[in-house]
Amino acid sequence: MPLEFAKSDALTFGVELELMVLNTRDHDLTRGAPDLLRRLAKAQLPGEVKPEITESMIEVNSAVHRRFPELAADLVQVRDAIVREAGRLNLAVAGGGAHPFHRWSDRRIFPAERFLKVSALYGYLAKQFTVFGQHIHVGVESGDDAVYLTHRMARYIPHFIALSASSPFSQGEDTSFETSRLHAVSAFPLAGHMPPVGSWDEFNRYFDEMAGYGIVASMKDFYWDIRPKPEYGTIEIRIGDTPLTVSAAAELAAYAQCLAAELLRSRREGAVEPLYRVYGYNRFQACRFGFEAMLADPGAHTHIRLREDLLATLYRVQRVASELGCAEAIAAIGARAEAAANDSGWLREQFARTGSLSDVVRLQAERWRDDPAKAAPQEGEVRLRAAK
Amino acid sequence: MAALPFLPDLPLTLSYPLLFGVLLVAGMLGGEAARRLRLPRIVGYVLVGFAIAPVASAMNIGPLLDEARIFVDIALGLVLFDLGRRLDLGWLKRDWTLAASSVGECVLVFAAVFAALSALDFTPLQAGLAAAIAMATSPAVVLLVAQDTRAEGQVTERAFTLVALNSLLASVVVTMLLATVHYEVRLDLTNAVLHPLYLFAGSLALGGAMASVARTLARMLERSPDLHFTLVAGLVVAAVGLAQAGKLSVILALLAFGMFSRNEGRGHELMAVDLGRASRLFYVVLFVITGASLPLSAFETAGWAAAILVAARAAGKLAGVFVFASLGGLRLRQALGLGATLLPMSSIALLLQHDVARLYPEFGQQLAAVLLAALVAMELAGPIAVQWGLRFAGEAEPDRRPAPPVAQGVAGQAR
Numbered sequence: 156m157p158l159e160f161a162k163s164d165a166l167t168f169g170v171e172l173e174l175m176v177l178n179t180r181d182h183d184l185t186r187g188a189p190d191l192l193r194r195l196a197k198a199q200l201p202g203e204v205k206p207e208i209t210e211s212m213i214e215v216n217s218a219v220h221r222r223f224p225e226l227a228a229d230l231v232q233v234r235d236a237i238v239r240e241a242g243r244l245n246l247a248v249a250g251g252g253a254h255p256f257h258r259w260s261d262r263r264i265f266p267a268e269r270f271l272k273v274s275a276l277y278g279y280l281a282k283q284f285t286v287f288g289q290h291i292h293v294g295v296e297s298g299d300d301a302v303y304l305t306h307r308m309a310r311y312i313p314h315f316i317a318l319s320a321s322s323p324f325s326q327g328e329d330t331s332f333e334t335s336r337l338h339a340v341s342a343f344p345l346a347g348h349m350p351p352v353g354s355w356d357e358f359n360r361y362f363d364e365m366a367g368y369g370i371v372a373s374m375k376d377f378y379w380d381i382r383p384k385p386e387y388g389t390i391e392i393r394i395g396d397t398p399l400t401v402s403a404a405a406e407l408a409a410y411a412q413c414l415a416a417e418l419l420r421s422r423r424e425g426a427v428e429p430l431y432r433v434y435g436y437n438r439f440q441a442c443r444f445g446f447e448a449m450l451a452d453p454g455a456h457t458h459i460r461l462r463e464d465l466l467a468t469l470y471r472v473q474r475v476a477s478e479l480g481c482a483e484a485i486a487a488i489g490a491r492a493e494a495a496a497n498d499s500g501w502l503r504e505q506f507a508r509t510g511s512l513s514d515v516v517r518l519q520a521e522r523w524r525d526d527p528a529k530a531a532p533q534e535g536e537v538r539l540r541a542a543k
Numbered sequence: 544m545a546a547l548p549f550l551p552d553l554p555l556t557l558s559y560p561l562l563f564g565v566l567l568v569a570g571m572l573g574g575e576a577a578r579r580l581r582l583p584r585i586v587g588y589v590l591v592g593f594a595i596a597p598v599a600s601a602m603n604i605g606p607l608l609d610e611a612r613i614f615v616d617i618a619l620g621l622v623l624f625d626l627g628r629r630l631d632l633g634w635l636k637r638d639w640t641l642a643a644s645s646v647g648e649c650v651l652v653f654a655a656v657f658a659a660l661s662a663l664d665f666t667p668l669q670a671g672l673a674a675a676i677a678m679a680t681s682p683a684v685v686l687l688v689a690q691d692t693r694a695e696g697q698v699t700e701r702a703f704t705l706v707a708l709n710s711l712l713a714s715v716v717v718t719m720l721l722a723t724v725h726y727e728v729r730l731d732l733t734n735a736v737l738h739p740l741y742l743f744a745g746s747l748a749l750g751g752a753m754a755s756v757a758r759t760l761a762r763m764l765e766r767s768p769d770l771h772f773t774l775v776a777g778l779v780v781a782a783v784g785l786a787q788a789g790k791l792s793v794i795l796a797l798l799a800f801g802m803f804s805r806n807e808g809r810g811h812e813l814m815a816v817d818l819g820r821a822s823r824l825f826y827v828v829l830f831v832i833t834g835a836s837l838p839l840s841a842f843e844t845a846g847w848a849a850a851i852l853v854a855a856r857a858a859g860k861l862a863g864v865f866v867f868a869s870l871g872g873l874r875l876r877q878a879l880g881l882g883a884t885l886l887p888m889s890s891i892a893l894l895l896q897h898d899v900a901r902l903y904p905e906f907g908q909q910l911a912a913v914l915l916a917a918l919v920a921m922e923l924a925g926p927i928a929v930q931w932g933l934r935f936a937g938e939a940e941p942d943r944r945p946a947p948p949v950a951q952g953v954a955g956q957a958r
Contacts, residue, residue: 179634180628180629180815181814187696187697190872193874243637243872244638245634263695508809509766509816510765511766
């Protein structure tokens with residue numbers, strides 16, 4: 156039974172953001188998702204807010220958009236609603252890829268059938284999967300385009316890692332990595348990347364083979380960094396930590412949209428295997444060193460500093476960015492790359508200043524709440540009516 | 544014997560260290576026995592206390608047990624401080640239903656108990672004092688059972704807030720009623736006004752002063768949880784001593800100390816250290832001594848009246864929570880659970896009862912017997928109610944049984 160690839164408008168996009176649910180006493184993770192979700196279910200919001208594997212997480216799904224400013228405004232509106240309802244429950248919510256000091260064994264599996272099954276199968280990996288990522292969906296018109304983009308986007312995965320990195324601490328210690336979250340993902344047997352298939356048909360044959368072995372039943376069983384998402388008609392980039400602000404999350408989605416546009420416009424030729432030969436090494440470099448990572452370039456047989464590669468790429472997508480209405484987002488990313496500033500750096504600064512990880516989480520929750528400032532109420536109302 | 548002067552005299556002198564050690568170990572064993580029966584550990588601690596009482600009086604160490612109240616005071620200090628720290632006034636602003644249910648349950652408990660005792664022919668002042676004491680929920684029981692069941696969630700958090708508020712309110716109302724008593728008995732207006740004023744202002748000032756000392760010292764310390772823990776524990780015990788020396792209210796002073804130690808809007812100097820494990824040593828002894836000091840005979844003399852008091856109080860607590868539960872977005876299950884967690888009646892009530900008896904012996908043997916009998920019953924029923932409430936609301940941690948090592952397939956089970 157071949158997977159049906161739902162056609163969607165090319166270059167539409169949206170995001171999923173996994174968020175921390177915290178107590179306001181010492182800002183450890185807490186069991187707040189069920190009550191928070193019940194309150195949010197009554198709110199009129201663009202997109203959805205859903206449970207995740209443990210009861211200290213929630214997941215925001217944005218609506219589908221064409222342009223960056225709309226996505227950014229949407230996310231601010233959802234964020235404001237979450238902050239308001241969390242306040243009534245005396246909870247705080249924050250971005251960031253991993254909680255710096257929670258104990259995974261304290262977590263509780265969200266009592267939904269799917270999560271209970273994951274927990275029964277994966278044991279402690281399920282609770283350790285209490286990490287917080289941003290998934291970016293970009294619409295494509297066909298399964299073949301999805302396969303093409305999934306491969307070619309792999310080359311840029313280190314950029315997303317460096318830009319989104321926001322999990323330098325784990326189990327109360329500085330890991331020396333820019334992001335520690337990806338280790339929790341790598342532990343799963345079906346993590347990694349898509350095999351080098353050349354077309355949607357070929358992908359289907361691979362999928363059937365795996366299903367035939369009884370290893371997978373749906374695309375969800377692949378925990379790849381980038382995967383085609385036939386149900387939505389998108390490719391899904393799952394590599395990033397959840398940034399500390401919604402604006403950074405929207406900007407990263409805009410970068411993915413621009414890259415996809417550029418890759419579809421000037422199609423790359425050549426074998427994909429070399430891309431994957433350096434993939435694991437480059438991914439590690441980006442996780443460990445962020446902007447200063449030295450990436451292996453399989454074409455040029457040389458190394459290039461991630462930051463320079465990123466700046467060159469941003470320059471290349473500038474034209475496409477102004478066409479798509481993302482110029483502002485690309486400029487913001489460019490400025491961060493120039494300054495080599497990411498959220499992990501900010502978190503380390505806060506720790507150096509306060510000396511307490513509990514304070515770091517409090518500050519990251521405040522940043523999530525306040526940056527960017529609240530949407531003007533009238534504007535919000537207009538959007539709300541439009542959504543109805 | 545005189546030939547060997549280095550040998551101790553017999554029988555051996557019982558000392559505080561020995562007493563503390565024995566109570567601690569015996570209490571712990573009782574707690575573990577209770578846990579095996581799936582009962583809260585506190586039930587075991589209290590039963591050990593009940594069992595120790597006759598032994599103690601037979602061995603004539605009753606007075607020593609009374610003086611061991613120092614352990615009880617330290618334990619209560621830690622409990623009240625911890626509770627004050629959890630009282631977030633900002634939350635009451637963000638969710639008015641929480642404030643409303645606090646006022647609601649206190650008013651309803653007061654009204655119900657007052658009505659019940661009036662019907663039993665107690666004077667209005669006696670009924671009022673008992674009703675005010677009945678408003679207080681035992682913070683030690685709620686904190687300890689929540690810790691034992693590793694409960695987390697809205698019911699647990701709301702219970703902490705409501706318990707802090709009703710302890711506060713109960714001690715304020717008792718103080719005010721005592722002033723009235725003072726006036727009626729001695730017709731001394733100056734003392735009737737000044738005494739409660741001194742208690743309120745003095746206790747709050749002490750709490751505030753201790754909090755600023757804590758902050759100032761914390762600023763000079765490295766931010767390590769161990770150092771901050773030692774700092775907090777030391778200052779809490781000192782604050783108990785100061786409150787007693789100054790004839791202030793230990794309850795108000797320590798709650799205030801906890802509240803002022805919260806970091807809202809301040810420099811966040813003091814870390815939110817976990818007092819849990821170390822303070823358990825004192826909590827165990829607290830419940831054993833409480834058990835030992837409760838006269839079980841009160842239950843025989845005033846059993847029925849106590850049952851009525853307990854029932855009226857429970858009705859008031861449940862009704863108070865239910866009135867605002869749905870407005871606050873609580874499910875029925877959560878509201879029931881929350882109501883149950885407010886039932887324990889223990890050390891705070893006992894402390895208030897002692898205060899009343901000390902200042903106002905006219906309070907009456909009979910009413911004291913009713914309150915003490917209610918305390919005996921709730922000492923056992925309270926922890927069970929809290930454990931049930933937290934489990935029923937789904938906030939206690941489910942039993943951790945490792946899954947059997949049966950291989951399963953991956954298919955269809957992704958996150």
